[in-house]
Every structure is written in C-alpha cells, then in structure tokens.
Amino acid sequence: MKKRITFNLNGKPVAIDAEGERKLIWVLRVDFGLTGTKYGCGESFCGACTVIVNGYAERSCQLNIQNVQDKDVITIEGLLNGDKLHPLQKAFMDNDALQCGYCTPGMILNAFSFLNKHPDPSIQEIKTGMENNLCRCGAHKRIIEAVQSASKEMKGVH
Amino acid sequence: MEKNKNVTEEIIELKDVNKFTRRSFIKLTGGGILLYLTIGNLPLYSQDERRIQHEMPTDFNAYLKIGTDGRVTCYTGKIEMGQGVITSLAQMLADEIDVALENVDMVMGDTDLCPWDMGTFGSMSTHVFGAELRKAGAKARRTLLEIGAEYLKVPEENLEINNGVIFNSKNKNVKVSYAELAKENKIDRETKSETSIKIPSEFNTINRNFKRRDAFEKVTGKAKYSADIQLPDMLYAKILRPPAHNVKLLEVDTSEAQNVDGVQIIKESDIIAVLHKYPDVAESALSKIKTKYDNPEIKLDDKNIFEHLLNVAPEGKVVANDGDIKTGEQNSKFIFDETYYNDYVAHSPMEPHTAVASVENDKVTVWASTQTPFRAKDEVANALDFKPENVRIITPFVGGGFGGKSRNLQVVEAARLSKICGKPVQVAWTRKEEFFYDSFRPAAIVKIRSGISDAGKINLWDYNVYYAGERGSKQFYNIPNHQTVVYSSNLTGVAGTHPFATGPWRAPGANTNTFARESQIDNMAAKAGIDPLEFRLQNLSDNKMIRVLNTAADAFGWKTHNTGSGKGYGLSCAIEVGTYVASMAEVDVDKLTGKVKVNRIVCVQDMGLVINPEGATMQIEGGITMGLGYALSEGLHFKGEEVLDLNYDTYNIPRFSWLPEIKTIILDNKDSEPLGGGEPAIVNIGALIANAIYNAMGIRMFILPMTPERIKEAAKKE
Ligand code: FES
C-alpha cells in the first residue's frame, strides 16, 4: 500500500508517495535522482549506501522509507554548502583519500556521523569507527588521515 | 618481449571489422586544431596478430584537439577506475605539449570519440601507452610550433613555447597562443620533423605531485558511474540467475511476477528478465518467479580442486632455463621439494558490473563499467547484429576493476534487453551476481624442486607453475641450473578446468608465482641457517634488486630474529612490469587462535620515472592493503558449480582494523622510462606474510589464504 511519507532531505522538506517498505537507497537514487548514494552489497555489509539520519549514519539499503518519516536525511549531495566543501570532503581531497571513489560518499558520511560522537578521535578510534565501511582499492590509510585532519579542522570551527 | 605476452592473454577472437578514418573523427568535433598522431611502434597495436581483422587506421592512432579556448583534449580508449591515469596521463601530455595541467582535458573510454584501445589493465597505461602519449605530445608541440612559425612569420628556431603561448625569444611581444592558432586554423596535420620527449631537467608537470583531478566530483557525489546514468523511460532489469553454473532450467513460472504492477517480463531462450521503472520493484518481482533446475552431480569443491587441477593439467612449456637440472641436483647438499597452492580469489570491486543501454532503431549507446570498452563494442555489435559503427560505448567512472571488468556480460545483457523492449535499460548486478559471475583469479599450484650447497648457494631451481600463468614466474637469482615450466598460461583455462570463469586479477599470475618463489627462498635460507635477507643478497647479482632490498632493510631496521617468538619478521622481493619491489613486514601471530596481525610493512620500489609520486604512493598503499586479503582471508568457497560466498559476510576483504603502518619509498630513477605502478606492490604480500609467520611460529604455510584455521591446522601438524 502506498502512503505519503514526508521528511527533510538535505535541508528541504520533501514528500513521496511510496510503499512504506521500499528501501531508502532506491527512493534516493531513483525517485530523487540523488545518485551519490551508492549500492555496494545491498545487505548492510559494505557501507557504500550510508546516509545521515538525524545526525547519525544509517545504511540506506536496509532502511524502510517509512522509517524516515519526519526525520532529517542528509546525503553526500547535501554535505556541500553552496559551493563550500564540508571539512571532511576537503580533507578527503587534500589527503587523496580515494581511488575509484565508489566507497567515498559512504566513507565521508560514516566519518561525519563518527565525528559527531567522537570529535577528537585517536587513530585507533577512527579505525574502529570506520571498520564496517569497505574499500576495495585500499585507500584506508589516507581515509584515516583525512578523518583525523578533518576532526582537527572541525574543532577549530566549532 | 615479456610485457606483450601479458596483455595478449586478454584478447578474444574478434569478428567484426571496425574502420576508423580521419573523417569519422572530424565529424565529431567542432573547430580547433586536430592533431592526428602516429605514435609508431606501439606494441599493443602492432604486434597482436589476432587484431588483424580489426582494421586500424593506418595513419594515426592518437588524437588530440586544441580547442579555440586553447584547451588541449586528449582522446584515449583508456579508462579511469581508481588507478589515477586521468591525472597521470594528463600530466605527461601537459608537459610535452607545454600547457598547464589544468588546461588538459581527458576524454576516456568513449568508442565514438577515441581511437581504438585494447583495454586498461596490466600496469600498461603509464608504462606503454603513457610513453607513447609523451611522444605524441612532443610531436604535437612541434606541429604547433610550425603552425606558429608560419603565423608569426618567424623562423622556428627563434621561437619558444611557454604554457600554450608561442613567442619570439628575441622579442617576447611577438607571440601567438594555441587558442589563437586554433581560431585561425581548422586543420589537421602532423610535423614531418623528428621530435624528442623532454629530459628530466626540462620537466614542468612530470615527476611532480598533483592531487587527483577527479577528487572533487568523487567527494561531492557528482561523479557519474554507470548506474548513475538515468535516461527518460529507462527500465531497470533484473535477470533470472541459476543457483549454480552449468545447471539446466527445467521449469519456470513467471505468472506471479507478471502480476506486479508495471512489470515487463522478457523471456528468451537464454535470458529471462523482469523490467520495471524501479530497480527494487523489479528485484522483488524477480523473486516471485518459480523455477526448477536440474541437479547435476557435485564433483568439485574447494577441497578437492587442486587434485582435479593437477589431473587435467595440460603439457608444460619451458619459459626459461639454463645449465642442467641433473648437475644442479648433484651440486646440492640439501634438496627441497615443495608444493604451494592458492585458492580462487574474487575481484570484488565495490561497484558491481553495470551497464545502461539505449537502442534506437539500428543504433545503440551503452554506458558501461568496463575495462575494455572497445571489446564491449564488438560484443554488443555481435549480439545485436548491428554494424559496429552503430554501437557506441561510453565509459563513465569505473568503481574499481582489478582485471575483473574485462568481460562485458552485463553490457551485452543490457543491450539485448533494450533492443527487445525498445526502451533504455539498466542492468546493475547485485553483489550476489557480482560474486557469481566474477572471473576469479584462478586457483593455482606451484611445485618447486630446489637445492643449495653447504654454504647456501642455490644450485638448482626446477619450477613448475600450474594455471597461474607465466607472469612473475621467472626467477632472478643467480642460479646456474634452473628451469621454469608453465602449465597452462591461459588464465581462463580450457573447458573442464575450472568450475566457473577465471581470468586476470591485479598483477595476473605474479601474486601466485611470487608467493611460491619467495617462500621457497625463505625455506632454503632457514635450512641453511642464514638470515633470509643475507641469503638473498648472497644469491643475487642484479644490482637493482640488491639496491631495493638494502634500502628496505635500512628503512625497516631489518635484523636477524630467532623463530618462534610469536612476533615475526619477513621479506619478499619481485620484478613486476619492470619495476623492482622489496617489502618487509612485522607480524604478531596468536598461536591459540591462528590470527595474524600485521603491524608494519615497508615497501621500496624502483619504478623508473615516476609521473606523479603521490599518485604512485597511493597505488603502492592500495596494493599492499588489498594484498592482505588474498594473503590472509580471501579464498572462494564453492561446492560443485555453486559459488558459496555471495557477499561480504563470508568473503572477507581487508578492513580498517587490518591496516598496518605502511611506509613506502620510491627510489629516484628519473632517467629510466616509467614502469609499472599499479601492480608491483601487491605481488609480494603473500610471501611477505608467510615468511613473517614462519619467523613468528616456525611454521611454513604452503597455501593462500593463510586463514586462522589453516594456521592452527599447520601448527598442530608440526
Ligand atoms: S549497500 Fe548498503 S551496506 Fe552495502
């Protein structure tokens, strides 16, 4: 049964009529055309589909659209503020923390959520916090460096 | 030439004839100067006999355009899949043609716009294509200089070029920019003069660090991969898959799936697909199809596979030999007879195979995640019975390939379905399909019989490799009596060999061969009671190898350590696509659980001229990190022709917690040509970790991956 679901998407209120069990990833990618959210495994194992829901990382391949009713959803497209990069995006660029880039949106958003909880993380904490996001190209070393340098930058900002 | 052999393994028979003419390119571009460049002696093009049917343009094979805005566009069939050629190729061209890097655009992997290219694999982009591109750039620069001389009416020898501006060195006000020349000219021409590429002291952009040029798009989600192509009226197709390879579909009932609102079902003899405007709806409709398959007897599994492979092994081919094996045996005090194994390994790029095809009348355009767009073009033309010139493949960003995106099954699927339903169709494999249809790195076996003298001199080396292929098989130690025999150099294997598709995997063959060779060397060193570094140095006369080993030893702080402390130190070295690489590692092994923790790795490479040192470092780090997977956890489980690992819950790839401290050193060797960069570092990882485990436990591992279970088992036997 279709129902009307309303939520905030990248800061703007949106509404969609959809079966409540449809997964958020497909609604974002197909209905809203926000293709920065990637499919990697479809079963919660890789984190490529990570988005931010009310401040924290969720795997959009597992999330029913009805469960974001009234919530704030941020995708990688929403991290850009006008043409200003989020410190994490900038840090990923400055540290060359990507190769094929397919895992990158999920990595950045997972790091975003992680830094919400751990504003001043150690390397070990970053590794633990990022553990369940997979990268096949082996950009891990630079991703850790990027997250760490973004954390410093963000502390300076707040 | 060895490097050419490596790439021809990738070729399939191609039936169609494609014609590329100057006119077909002129048609596609507006104003500006077109430079058709014959980059002669391009081994990929000229030496492959199987390509003969595929008619090449006789007078050019590279293609540059100087736009009226002065920007230089390079059209190349190479593709960007993370390895960074979108940056490094542009750097080479910018330097030779003398413009700033930001003024170079790369158009990659579009079969309508780019001259034919075999594909992107095997560390060949920089090494072979890049070298030729530099020559092309130098020719282009000279051509522009000639046009500029005519325009300014100043003899060429009085002209200089700086950043796209040609000026009279005696009077700098007499000048003309490439952009201005492009406005004046609509010509295609090529200099007749001899040209030469820059020497290191003349470099502006080569051998300098530049950030990835695709980074902004990739961190903002703007970068388009094939699945991100959304066309009006496009349908998402989900295809019915069998539970195992080579089973027969006996019964199929699509009635329930048919009832799903908006669904279209396509049923052909060899393809049944559900199409819908939403991929998730197509997927759930697909799950409503009821099927019955036959149940063939299961013969092979991941345990008995090696026995089977040895049974069906073809004749061996000697690829290297010297001296006499008998003499080698007589001169050896200790003889070592060992066999090494590795399991099937998945490519598992984070982006599964995807294609979007749009058939209109007798033409088709396909956006595809592929390492071989031109091969995809031929395959689509064959499958649809279209003229090749009516097939266009466009390659958006590719989310990792590692050799696995050289086959284009999904491309043909999307094209066929689009032709049938008359609408654009996207086929994006699920992770499950990605595992099922992967062309795995083949399971392989290496048998070595080697011998040393009392003093630890290697006198005998009888090396036999099955299924991994020739690459990396030739030993480089100073051994008077040796032979290397390759059984099946064909990575795909003949029918009846492997239970599913196999093929090249990042540094094809070399991972297996390096694991076997360097483990055996270590094994002999241990028996001789000589430090493994010392043992290698004693048996080497190749100065380049000695240099990378010594540099690694210094950076690592290599010392002799007794075996069995639980902490272990290991090393491995290799020559890969001309690059010399030495690696050292420290590991902790938990004797009770068999778990290995890699603490740190030092990797030293002599890779000739480095175009972008930071980019090369990234590739080394990536290779090391990825390599930990095939060393420690990645081995495919299967039962008969059923693949049991279908997602990352059972197939473990490296994660953040695995990451050792990585230190990379690239030796300065600017005067040499650029050599392979994307692959050398990964080939050492198997032996590197195996040798460190030996040092930690006194236990030698003969099979990859070295899972905790296998380590515990080996410890028990000891
Ligand atoms: S696609 Fe959602 S976790 Fe992998």
Ligand code: FES
């Ligand atoms: S950069 Fe390719 S998967 Fe992470």
